[in-house]
Amino acid sequence: MSAERLYEIIRKPVISEKAMVLSGEHNQVTFRVAKDATKAEIKAAVEKCFPNTKVGKVRVVNYSGKRKRVGHSGYTKRPAFKKAYVTLAEGTIDLISPE
Secondary structure (H helix, E strand, O other), rough: OOHHHHHHHEEEEEOOHHHHHHHHHHHHEEEEOOOOOOHHHHHHHHHHHHOOOEEEEEEEEEEEOEEEEEEEEEEOOOOOOEEEEEEEOOOOOOOOOOO
């Protein structure tokens, strides 16, 4: 697997109330990832992008795009995405404070 592919897998971190609770209590970090990424690729990408961390477990959730109303007679669709919950075995990832 190329280094370019690993850097394309993680799209952005998810910063929400649930993600912060999981981060504090269960040592989990949440990311939006590429739709075609596998668990093994996500694990390798997190360990490559954030040195001094070891990934214990990866769980993924596929979200389908929802249909939303626009105006009086139109509809549009939100994009579908994949979210990964990454449990860290060693180390931490601090996504909030800039350094």
